[in-house]
Amino acid sequence: MAKLVIGTVSPATSVQDAGRFGAQRYGLTQSGAMDAFALACANTLVGNSLFTAAIEVGPLGGTFTARGGALRLALSGSMRQASIGARQLTLNESALLADGESLTLTPARTGSFTYLALEGGVQGEPVFGSLSVNMRSGLGSPYPRPLQSGDEINIAEAQPLAHERKLELPAETERPIRVVMGPQDDEFGEATELFLKSDWTLSAASDRMGFRLEGPVIKHNGGHNIVSDGTVSGSIQIPGNGQPLVLMPDRGTTGGYPKIATVIGPDLRRIAQTQVGKKLRFKAMTITEAHVEARRYAKFLASLPGLLREARGSAFNLDALQSANIAGAAVSAMDSVTWQPSPADETSTP
DSSP states (O other): EEEEEEEETTTTTHHHHHHHSOGGGTTTTOOOOSOOOOOOOOHTTTTTTTOOOOEETTOOEEEEEESSSEEEEEEEEOOOOOETEEEETTTTTTTOTTTEEEEEOOOOOOEEEEEEEETTTOOOOTTTTBBBTTTTTBSSSSSSSOOOOEEEEEOOOOOOOOOOOOEOOOOOOOOOOEEEEEEEGGHHHHHTHHHHHHHHHEEESOSSSSEEEEEEOOOOOSSOOOOOEEOOOOOOOTTTSOOEEEEOTOOOESEEEEEEEEOGGGGGHHHHHHTOOEEEOOOOOOHHHHHHHHHHHHHHHHGGGGGGEEEEOOOHHHHHHHHHHHOOSOOTTOOOTTOOOOOOHSSOOO
């Protein structure tokens, strides 16, 4: 058994899988990856099941070192520079981290969360069926908190592999975040149109529990308090200040603010990867349309292993370079015979 030793990391770095299911009626928070699609991609690259526990790396990056054996890893999610020593890594491509080597991740350039999946997955004891960390509840494994410098995580040693793998994913297009209106959109009347037509800016006062949006004030028709009822990831509450609050995986399971809309499952990752200060918009769709998109998303997730391709690396072979004649015929500036064109050269086509 090898280990991954945590170096410098931000407080937003933690172990996450798909989360906890089946007990929200008892108040048990779901938790889980902010971007489940990126988690699935990274796991696919190292041969794990889609939602095996991995490391969710927050916006500020970090360093990770292999100890006691080589580890196979893959990164997916937000764009950032990644390197092992002088070797640059590519997102959505597997790589080997040799014993003693360190992986360095810089702050995210786009998006917020990158998933570091490791062959065999993070080892730990499930808590209510999941390793996912929820800091407020003190749940998670192998540490019931975000990762800190000096933490060590048990990881299976990398297995021999003929070649590393990459995922060829379709390019993403910019579009509004899709929502189903309700269940309390009738509390807002004409303000629902303002909600859909406005640009919203992600506030710095956002975390894994909820993303706060800044923009025009959404007014309530009958007050901002309702009888508490159930919430889901993607519920958009409108508290007393009229600024939308999008509930994320570490949300409470019930809430007493009216919910104007709900982000559809396939678009949760898109709002999770919105950076602080960036703008977004919403677009309404019907429940039937949302079901179609959910089925399409599930089908695409299931197809990920079929999108794997061989990653043809560009290993630098210094010995081969030194023995190769990469300059063609040698010439001498002091000897015109070596650089005067031949008759064949004069008649050739460029």
